Amino acid sequence: MMAEKVRAAFVVARRDFTAVIFSKTFLLFLLGPLFPIVIGVMAGSIGAQVQKDLDRPEIGVAMEGVQGQALIAARNAMVDRMAGGVPDFVELKRLAPGERFDGRAALRQGPDRLAAVVTGTLERPVLTGTPERVDMWQGIVSTFAARAREAHPGTFPAVQAEVVATSADQTRNGQVATAQAGQTLLFLLTMLLAGMVLSNLVEEKSNKIIEVLAAAIPMDALFLGKLFAMLAFSLVGIAVWGMAGGVLVLTGAKHLPLLAAPAVGWPLFLLLGFLYFAMAYLLLGSVFLTIGGMASTVREVQTLSMPVTMMQLMVFFFASYALAHPGSAIEWSAVVFPLSSPFAMLARAAQGPALWPHLVALAWQGAWVLAIVRMGARLFRRNVMKSGGARKGGRLFSRLFARVATKREAPVTNAY
Amino acid sequence: MRMELGEWPVAGNEVDASGVELAIEARGLVKRFDGFTAVDGVDISVPKGAIYGILGPNGAGKTTTLRMLLGIIDPDAGYRRVLGCDHPTDAARRIGYLPEERGLYPAMKATEAIAFLASLRGVPLKEGRRRGRELLEAHGLGYAADRTIRQLSKGMAQQVQLLGTLVHDPDLVVFDEPFSGLDALNQGKLERMMRGLAERGKTVIFSTHVIAHAERLCDQVAIIAGGKVPFAGPVDVARDRLAPQVRLETRAQDGPWRAALPADARHEGAFWYFTLPASGVEPLLRALIEGDAGILSLSIERAGLHDAFVAIAGEAAARALEQDKEEERRR
Numbered sequence: 001m002m003a004e005k006v007r008a009a010f011v012v013a014r015r016d017f018t019a020v021i022f023s024k025t026f027l028l029f030l031l032g033p034l035f036p037i038v039i040g041v042m043a044g045s046i047g048a049q050v051q052k053d054l055d056r057p058e059i060g061v062a063m064e065g066v067q068g069q070a071l072i073a074a075r076n077a078m079v080d081r082m083a084g085g086v087p088d089f090v091e092l093k094r095l096a097p098g099e100r101f102d103g104r105a106a107l108r109q110g111p112d113r114l115a116a117v118v119t120g121t122l123e124r125p126v127l128t129g130t131p132e133r134v135d136m137w138q139g140i141v142s143t144f145a146a147r148a149r150e151a152h153p154g155t156f157p158a159v160q161a162e163v164v165a166t167s168a169d170q171t172r173n174g175q176v177a178t179a180q181a182g183q184t185l186l187f188l189l190t191m192l193l194a195g196m197v198l199s200n201l202v203e204e205k206s207n208k209i210i211e212v213l214a215a216a217i218p219m220d221a222l223f224l225g226k227l228f229a230m231l232a233f234s235l236v237g238i239a240v241w242g243m244a245g246g247v248l249v250l251t252g253a254k255h256l257p258l259l260a261a262p263a264v265g266w267p268l269f270l271l272l273g274f275l276y277f278a279m280a281y282l283l284l285g286s287v288f289l290t291i292g293g294m295a296s297t298v299r300e301v302q303t304l305s306m307p308v309t310m311m312q313l314m315v316f317f318f319a320s321y322a323l324a325h326p327g328s329a330i331e332w333s334a335v336v337f338p339l340s341s342p343f344a345m346l347a348r349a350a351q352g353p354a355l356w357p358h359l360v361a362l363a364w365q366g367a368w369v370l371a372i373v374r375m376g377a378r379l380f381r382r383n384v385m386k387s388g389g390a391r392k393g394g395r396l397f398s399r400l401f402a403r404v405a406t407k408r409e410a411p412v413t414n415a416y
Numbered sequence: 417m418r419m420e421l422g423e424w425p426v427a428g429n430e431v432d433a434s435g436v437e438l439a440i441e442a443r444g445l446v447k448r449f450d451g452f453t454a455v456d457g458v459d460i461s462v463p464k465g466a467i468y469g470i471l472g473p474n475g476a477g478k479t480t481t482l483r484m485l486l487g488i489i490d491p492d493a494g495y496r497r498v499l500g501c502d503h504p505t506d507a508a509r510r511i512g513y514l515p516e517e518r519g520l521y522p523a524m525k526a527t528e529a530i531a532f533l534a535s536l537r538g539v540p541l542k543e544g545r546r547r548g549r550e551l552l553e554a555h556g557l558g559y560a561a562d563r564t565i566r567q568l569s570k571g572m573a574q575q576v577q578l579l580g581t582l583v584h585d586p587d588l589v590v591f592d593e594p595f596s597g598l599d600a601l602n603q604g605k606l607e608r609m610m611r612g613l614a615e616r617g618k619t620v621i622f623s624t625h626v627i628a629h630a631e632r633l634c635d636q637v638a639i640i641a642g643g644k645v646p647f648a649g650p651v652d653v654a655r656d657r658l659a660p661q662v663r664l665e666t667r668a669q670d671g672p673w674r675a676a677l678p679a680d681a682r683h684e685g686a687f688w689y690f691t692l693p694a695s696g697v698e699p700l701l702r703a704l705i706e707g708d709a710g711i712l713s714l715s716i717e718r719a720g721l722h723d724a725f726v727a728i729a730g731e732a733a734a735r736a737l738e739q740d741k742e743e744e745r746r747r
Contacts, residue, residue, distance in 0.1 A: 007538075008536070011532075011535045011536055015521075015532055019521065019523065023523075208515075208517040208518060208519025209519045209520060209521060211483075211488065211513075211515040211517060212513065212515060212519075212533065212536070213536065214488045215483075215486045215487070215488050215508070215511070215513040215515070216508050216513070216533075216536035216537055217505075217508065217536055218505055381488070381489050381490065
């Protein structure tokens, strides 16, 4: 019987997989994640360029004789030793002895990038600018003036550097970051892919083929077949995106932030990531399939997808919150609750080296997948396969909860 | 007291009391939807190799009964045994099913659609493709083998699904309202196909609200109304529930022979109509001759299935049946 179910699930999975993989929508699906990335990169680079143009202010210098040059030379000598952005210094005018310079007028009329003006002498520099600029720059102007004033400037002592690979603090923070990154990636992938399952059964219903399927094979085999077809389909997507991501990493690795090594090591972490993705996907997919099985129209599916997506978000937030409290009741709840379990366990893989909890968790999650599939199949058979076929919209929640009676069969239709 | 699931014996019930081998045996099937009882204690015995009709108006419980017999839904109470299996899905490879709401994947080619339906019933995909091509050729649809379902006309797509229903050479073929939506030509073709299946020893069971189809095709019928089956058995037995009707034409308008007519006799035009008395035709004939009726014609007509249906299921069910037929004609 089990072998027959597996065979039947394979027949359904093969049909669904080939139907999707050879469709035009698959190409669009593959390109899907590209759009937000391209838009993000474009917006980022445009924003960065704008910011770059806006944030390169200059401080104009107008001092008597060579004092202005000395101030600029002091700035150039010290700029590499100072953290943060130090604005460029440009000489606006070399003043003759006794000559005065109107800094306010220069700021009003001066070049676009002129943000402040230094006048006065090296002993008593005057900084003219808006309050925030004055607050920001009076320290550096003072420092550069002091340096410029010294006839024999003192040397800066050399610091001997002793570099270590990491520290306890950095390891902990790094692994938390790895856990967060893993959870976020897992969430994004399941979010992107599991939603597709929601509308899958609607196709069968709108094609009126569901009854033929239900008569020929066990309903849980039908559900499992659909789930695994979508899983296989999503793995193709992930493989394509993974390769694209790999090329990006190889071409621009130095620009990407490096994540700390997870506690179980990278190979095992990646394997667990794959397994937890499969489980997260199957768990969510089986819930979606159950609900999708209850819906009879695309409109109903759309109505349902919003609360389900919200639920997904809440599960993600729950698991993310639990990540920061390892060993707490909250974290254990996230580990035990089936829908958050893959996320919480992936975070554990990043933060703790023990392997046996992962085996237990995978078995636990797998059992829940089977339980939800069986429940979905039973609900489907009990509530949907009523005489005259699936009823049209407006009764979804009745079907899920109250179950209102149908007393007349629907007129004969077919969907060729 | 109604029997609950599991209380029935699991073996030794594939032969009825008269020794006839049964393809389907169902006892006390009950199905409720949200407090509404769609099927209420249905008993059905379908002999192997028979053409069996489930006759009733829409909403009577035909589809729900078929779905229970096929294992698409489970009964709330009662027992069914199909092709020797306690759960019909265990016999799925030996069953073909054409549902009332027909449909295939629109993007599939005709051959692939048949092969897919075959693979659901355990036939390897390659073999399913081969059989699909053969069947399409045999039914004059070879030219459509590589066309997608959406490229076919509705009638052709229906034929493809019908071939998909039979591709795995099932022992039991179940049709739910198979004649709905078919023109007269295709209805005739389908009737011939069903007879052909029965001749090859296959069991055919179909639901219909058109008495004429059941009358022409069926060895046995189950009359269903309001979720109950007031009659299930041979068509002849159903018709024999009503006494034969006599139509009499006489030369004499009146006379002592009138006393020989039963109380229900009515005069319409030139004829008298009445139910054949229980004593038979001979005493009646003698009384008419002795009473000098001058018999011009006398015919005895066996009751039709329609009259039997009215007598068994009631006037309301018969009216619903007529309404369904009229609705379908309008569609």
